[in-house]
Amino acid sequence: MVNVLVKRLFVIVGVVVVSSSAAYAQGPAQAPPVTMSLSGPRIGMTYLSPGVVDSINEDFNKDINPMVSQFGWQFEKRFMSSDTGATAVTEWVLLFGGVDQGVVIPSLSWLVGMRTVSGIEIAAGPNLSAAGTGIAIAAGVTARVGNLNVPFNVAVVPSEHGPRFSFLLGFNARRR
Numbered sequence: 001m002v003n004v005l006v007k008r009l010f011v012i013v014g015v016v017v018v019s020s021s022a023a024y025a026q027g028p029a030q031a032p033p034v035t036m037s038l039s040g041p042r043i044g045m046t047y048l049s050p051g052v053v054d055s056i057n058e059d060f061n062k063d064i065n066p067m068v069s070q071f072g073w074q075f076e077k078r079f080m081s082s083d084t085g086a087t088a089v090t091e092w093v094l095l096f097g098g099v100d101q102g103v104v105i106p107s108l109s110w111l112v113g114m115r116t117v118s119g120i121e122i123a124a125g126p127n128l129s130a131a132g133t134g135i136a137i138a139a140g141v142t143a144r145v146g147n148l149n150v151p152f153n154v155a156v157v158p159s160e161h162g163p164r165f166s167f168l169l170g171f172n173a174r175r176r
Helices: 002-026 050-060
Strands: 040-048 067-081 087-097 105-115 120-129 134-145 148-157 164-170
Touching: 040 050, 040 087, 067 105, 067 164, 087 120, 105 134, 120 148
Parallel strands: none
Antiparallel strands: 040 067, 040 164, 067 087, 087 105, 105 120, 120 134, 134 148, 148 164
């Protein structure tokens, strides 16, 4: 199952890279976009549906509660901005869940999305986790305090064993 998903992911990424390169080559020359790193720590909670809990209990041979802690890091880059202030972002989110219950459930998501000038954001992308694979769908808002950004995000990852619902918050500072 995982091999099929990984193969499909590589095909999709390949098609996007090839088609976007061809489209870019046909347009007028543009200045490269200004990129900005917005990486930082993340902390939160994830609710695991009963099917996911059962799967993890079997895989780890440990009984866990459906609410697990999350600790990790979000690697985020802003790679395009519009005249309206909307920006395109790509982010890798590496989380370790369940530490509060004596188990480590790793999770990695690659998300691509948009953020408005007011800080409202949406993103989606693949998620690979010991709890199952799926497509992560996230939304949130980023509050700004000077150069400090404080994101509040909710996410859902539907999977074959059931959905996982997460709430994460963190911080980062603007730096180029």
